[in-house]
Amino acid sequence: MNPLPMIIATIRRHLWTYLLFTLVVAIATGIGVAITSQEAALRKGSARAADKFDLIIAAPGSQTDVVLEAIYLRPGTVPLLDPAMTAQALNDQRAKIASPIGFGDSIKGSPIVGTTPDFATYLSGNWAQGRVFQSETEAVIGSAVRLKMGDKFRPSHGMAHTGHDADDDHDEEQHNVDLHVVGRMNPTGTPWDNAVIVPIELIWRVHGLPTGHAPDSQQIGRPYDPARVPGVPAIVMHPDSINAAYGLRNVYRTPVSMAFFPAEVLVKLYDVLGDVRTIMNWLAMATQGLVVLSMLAGVVAILSLHRRQFAVLRALGAPKAYIFFCVWGQVVFIAVLGALLGLLLGSGIAIIVSMVFTNSTGISLPAIIGADEYWLVAGMIVFGLVAATLPAFLAYRYPVIESLRAG
Amino acid sequence: MKSQAPALSVRDLKVIYQDQAGPVTALSIPVLNVSPGSLLAITGPSGSGKSTFLYAIAGLLRPSQGEVTWGGRILQTMPETIRDHWRRHTIGFVFQDFHLMPELSPLANVLLPASFENLSVSRALKERALMLLEGFGVPYKRASVVDLSRGEQQRVALARALLFDPPVLLADEPTASLDALAGEQVAQTLEDLSKQEGRTVIVVSHDPALINRIGTRFVLERGQARPAASMELVR
Structure with a gap:
């Protein structure tokens, strides 16, 4: 049929x-x-976005808030880590990379994130263009940032998470410092593609904080002077091994700090x-x-x-x-x-x-x-x-x- | 070529259904014998049981009592699948409203019964379908049967009924939807199918022209055949 x-x-x-x-x-x-x-x-x-954030040290509080702020660059009210603990963690040689993550400014709708050259290079892998920043007035940009190599800009105070550019708002305060773009990261498929990354020292300086080094020093990155390190929202560590990671996590689980693997939060x-x-x-x-x-x-x-x-x-x-x-x-x-x-x-x-x-x-x-x-x-x-x-x-x-x- | 038309024999046939007032006899035929090749008209007022009779002798309706025999084969004892196959190859059905598929061409409509038993249509059946349509003068190359006149549509329905070359043709009011000329053509075709080709043709109709043309008839009134005595209807 x-x-x-x-x-x-x-x-x-x-x-x-x-x-x-x-x-x-x-x-x-x-x-x-x-x-x-x-x-x-x-x-x-x-x-994938959390892949390169092996271990995070932050002030005691919500781990989820820290992950959202440090990895996904969402604005939050994470308390700052104790300055002494910050200095100890940043200078800890058991971590191949120990980088602060600091926020507060933006440009053309992109958040400006302060960190170290090591971590910026670790995030990017190879550079799509240029190189990593080597001074406080240099910046590298994520692959999706609307800036070009060599562009000069002034960061505006305030985070750009409201859907419009902070620098479009004339009430926004611009910092009196000129930065220029020296490198562009490869696409990472993370919120960092939309970020402008600068030395943490610049963030600290424009906000009137000690820079982790002598006042007239132009050094960026480790080692930091424990007497001149302010608190930060989070520190990202990249230890040598898994054993080292667990060891560091135990070390920084203290009454004034918490240490955790972002994967734990994601799970x-x-x-x-x-x-x-x-x-x-x-x-x-x-x-x-x-x-x-x-x-x-x-x-x-x-x-x-x-x-x-x-x-x-x-x-x-x-x-x-x-x-x-x-x-x-x-x-x-x-x-x-x-x-x-x-x-x-x-x-x-x-x-x-x-x-x-x-x-x-x-x-x-x-x-x-x-x-x-x-x-x-x-x-x-x-x-x-x-x-x-x-x-x-x-x-x-x-x-x-x-x-x-x-x- | 069709097989020899089987003789129809009806014995003590009763179709009874339950009404609110109790059992109602819709049809009661004590004896009826129809010789092979007969041309027979069944007439009577609406609701007299004409269509019921047609469905009963086609094996579509299981009678409450009695038996219908075609060529010695009792319909009521046949399993349903066997009865379907038997009906497909023994009985052609024509309806007042043709019941053609408007989305199909005349040829596809005629060939539709072939799809009841085979995956594909044999060349022989295609040739037969074309021969029937040409023989009935149907412009079969039209894309759809709705492009045909009503008379032509009824002739397509006739061709469909004859696809498997059945020896028996049952027609339920075949001319009721047609104008006089088209009705005359269909009546002539039915007469030819019986008188020239030897098929048993049983027609239910109100159409006086068709009934008079057929000649042999019996009348149903309130389910009873008239005359009530046994009937021998011969060619």
Whole structure:
């Protein structure tokens, strides 16, 4: 038997209705695909952004706040680390890199972050252009910063997280220091791509704080004079080994400081995210199920218009199975085409959301359609194949005589 | 070529349904024998059981009592799948409203029953479908049957009914939706199918022109055949 001619003819008769059903299934599937893909992308993107932040030392408080501020460059109210502890950590030779992270200024919508040349080089890997800063008046820029090599600028006081450039605001106070761009970092897929990185000494100096060195010194980086080190929001350490990392973490867990691996914080966040993901997956599946059921209700309504036609086919000798597969094929057409279009739509939504998210946070989200998304689509198709049996079975059981008389 | 038309034999046939007031006999035919190749008209007022009779002898309706036999084969004892196959190859059905698929061409409509049993349509069936459409004078190259006149559409339905060359043709009000000329053409075709090709043709109709043309008839009133005595209808 070959019910395809009947299936095609019926779909052609109700083309726009069936396309609408298909679109609804595609949207429901697409939303599910986008949610799953974005959740995975968020994990990957946020983990990658924290990759080079092995160990963080900060004042006791919320580790999440410190991670958000130091790694993701989100504005916060993290307390400053005790100056003596800051000096001890910055000069600690057990860490290959020990760099302060200091904020407070911005330029053209990009936050200005103060740190050390070592850490800037570690973050960038190779330089896309130029070199790392070697004096307080030099700056390097992230790959997405709207400045060019050699540009000169004056940092404005205040952080640029309000969606408009701080230097567009005439009330913003500009510091009386000219900086120029000497290097551009390679893209890192992190919020640091949108940052302007300067020596921490400059940040301290323009805010009237000691610079960690003698007042007339132009030195940047280690060693720091313990008597001249102010407090900082966070210190990033890059130890030699995992053992060293754990050792340092123990050393800096004191009453006036906390030390932690950002991965610990992310794992806790992912736990919460995982719960949210489970809820959203269930919601997405419930939505898809409801959409399929609504579509089935629509198909059943359409099929009731075809009862007499099916009865005529039976009178012409069509087996009941032929009627069953005529209807089953129509629903399967909607479910399969809708699910496949949903995969494409979901991929498109994921790419757009990733772009928007990357633009607003700087965190690059790899919108990749993987096994989870394929399973979701496969699940939708299987559900469609099974759900299609319901109207098919109804049509299978239509009484021939009553249907023939129904016209 | 079609097989020899089987003889129809109806014994003690009753179709009873339950109404609010109790059981109602929709059809009661004690005895009816129809010889192979007969041309028979069944007439009677609306609701008299004409269509019920047609569905019962086609094996679409399971009677409450009695039996319908075609060529010695009792329909009621056939399993459903066997009965479907038997109906496909033994009985052609024509309806008042044609029931063609408007999205399909005339040829595709005629070939539709072929899809009931095979994945693809054989060349022989395609040739037969074309021969039937040409024989009935249908402009079959039209993209859709809706481009045809009503008379032509009924002839497409006739061709569809004859695709498997069944020896029996059942027609339910085949001329009711047609104008006089088209009705006359269809009536002539039905007569030819019986008298020239030897098919058993049973027509349910109100159309006096068609009934008079057929000649042999019996009347149903309130489900009862008239005359009530047993009937031997021969060619």
